[in-house]
Amino acid sequence: MPQLDKSPDDRVGQNVEDTVLGDLIGYRLKRAYMQIQPVAQQVLAEDGLRVVSFSCLSIITDNPGIVQTELAAALQMERSNLVVIIDELEQSGFIARKKVPTDRRRYALTATLRGRRLRDRAADKIRQAEDTIVGCLDKEDRTRLMAVLERLEDQRT
Template sequence: MPKQSPATSKAQAKLKAPAAKRPASQAQAPVFNARIVGINYDILEELTGYAVRRAQLSIYADFTASLGAYDITPQRFSSLVIISNNPGISQTRLAEVMGIARSGVVAIIDNFEQAGLLERQDAGDRRAYNLHLTKEGQRQLEKYKQAVKEHDDRVSQQLTIKERQQLRALLGKLCIESK
């Protein structure tokens, strides 16, 4: 592992909660086997949702192994990317984009703010804040992006570039848009 700056070490230490204080969802993920020989899956073999969920579990396990040292989950990573590319986004809008409760976004933002990766700026309403990554937040995000790219290449290595594009397009068709 490359040598870290004091700011990087400090930011990562603040992001990490002691194991006893971490939610169970952040505990060490069990090894996931998407298909166990000798098990009859019956109708599950025909269900698109089941196949997508099994793939997601497998991909999440690799993501956790790849970025666990940074205590970055897919949700945390996604929020950093969205904030970086949409400076000044509100917490409410971020929650909408992420598809999570506003209280969940507040917890993520609190964590990033304590780690020095993000700052809230007054939006003219005491209940609303605009979100901006700090220079350290941008620096850390670049490191996370590289790790995520390596993870994504690893989990999709059996697919050609064209198949990867096709898979993303097909998965996009499964997203049900609210009217």
């Protein structure tokens, strides 16, 4: 049981009690993400990308001709928030935007060769960076973790 009568100076070097947070899945997922995200940000910044722009480029690369509404749904983002990111990717020459022939108000998004190469290179760098963090997990643990995370994600659909 924590002692509340200790001064802050007396607590230096002692472990902080945590009787609730450590048992919450969401909290543990957030803590794991907080280990991985800065590394991913650093690796992507080397190529002039952010996590969100890499995510967009990756989905567009895997789904040539995807429209903004579908991209927003895939990333669980507001469509209006994607406009700036799509503009940046297009201006950088990583994607092309073409009007959909059957609906000229919509644009099909496709990764350029340059964009596909960047996505692949960045993905490899992120995987390598993640390996430095999750290296304590063997292949079986990683496979099991990914399966559990997929099941959790599938609960929302």
